Amino acid sequence: MTKLYIKNDNYYILSIDGYEDNTGLTHICNIETLTDFEAFEFNGQILRPCQASPNGHGGYSHAIVYTIDSLKPKDDVDEILYKPEIICPVCGYEFTDCWEYADDNENEECDSCGAIFSYQRNVEVTYSSELVEYPKFKKYNEAKDEKDA
Numbered sequence: 551m552t553k554l555y556i557k558n559d560n561y562y563i564l565s566i567d568g569y570e571d572n573t574g575l576t577h578i579c580n581i582e583t584l585t586d587f588e589a590f591e592f593n594g595q596i597l598r599p600c601q602a603s604p605n606g607h608g609g610y611s612h613a614i615v616y617t618i619d620s621l622k623p624k625d626d627v628d629e630i631l632y633k634p635e636i637i638c639p640v641c642g643y644e645f646t647d648c649w650e651y652a653d654d655n656e657n658e659e660c661d662s663c664g665a666i667f668s669y670q671r672n673v674e675v676t677y678s679s680e681l682v683e684y685p686k687f688k689k690y691n692e693a694k695d696e697k698d699a
């Protein structure tokens with residue numbers, strides 16, 4: 551059995567052992583023993599573990615989870631174009647460290663919902679300029695027409 555908790559705030563907890571009376575956590579229910587750290591379905595809701603305590607038997611005794619509310623149905627997943635970050639087309643999770651990623655990937659896995667999607671980096675080419683040497687102009691003076699002289 552795994553006890554599921556939900557976080558009430560952004561307080562970061564390193565270990566959840568014995569956190570039943572922690573004010574930052576609410577015990578929501580117990581489920582069959584959670585055996586991996588992937589997003590899962592329970593009672594029609596998709597939950598994602600963000601912290602879990604091993605039970606010593608290949609599962610978890612406690613898990614802090616959050617709900618993935620913005621999950622799009624499979625038939626409603628659209629392409630996401632020209633955003634400043636990589637965004638999961640299924641759950642909307644934003645990858646905030648995109649500069650560390652390759653230029654493209656056909657099999658990126660969402661850290662939040664586990665969807666596999668592809669992305670490519672779009673590069674907009676711009677130019678900048680700065681003066682190195684100002685032009686030198688040869689100076690001419692007025693001259694009289696030689697026929698008139």
Ligand SMILES: [Zn+2]
Pocket residue numbers: 638639640641642643660661662663664665
């Ligand atoms: Zn996702």
